[in-house]
Amino acid sequence: MGQVARQKFVVRLLNDHKVTTQNQLLQLLQENGFEVTQSTVSRDIKALNIVKVSDEAGGTYYTQMAFDQQKKMRRLCEGIRDNVSKIQKIQFMNVIRTPLNSNYANALTALLDDLNLPEVSGTIAGNDTIVIISKNDKDAEVIYQLFFKNMDNDLK
Structure with a gap:
């Protein structure tokens, strides 16, 4: 699958799961048939404007921050x-x-x-x-x- 499909799926994963690490995101992508490396995940995070935010318990997780939202x-x-x-x-x-x-x-x-x-x-x-x-x-x-x-x- 291509970059566009993968990046759409990354956004979907972040909406459906509380992803806390890049490694967890990498594993979820691989489990769903995407052949990716850690560096690809890192580039997708940057390209999609994904940031870590805090939850109510003090933990952190990834979410997409739209540029207008910022x-x-x-x-x-x-x-x-x-x-x-x-x-x-x-x-x-x-x-x-x-x-x-x-x-x-x-x-x-x-x-x-x-x-x-x-x-x-x-x-x-x-x-x-x-x-x-x-x-x-x-x-x-x-x-x-x-x-x-x-x-x-x-x-x-």
């Missing part, structure tokens, strides 16, 4: 750092506070919605409050960490 995520992180004053995780939801009458809650929620993060089931924006609803506590923790890690202060 820009959107950078804008969201800057907005969080500059405008979020408080975040509180309550079971499967996150409640985020921004300055009163600033319209930042709506702007940050629009950026968050635009990312289509799998951990976000829905959002609600008010005057100075964002409510992010997740499917479960683990997904809510991922979102909490995204916001909390990008805040300059120690407010919770």
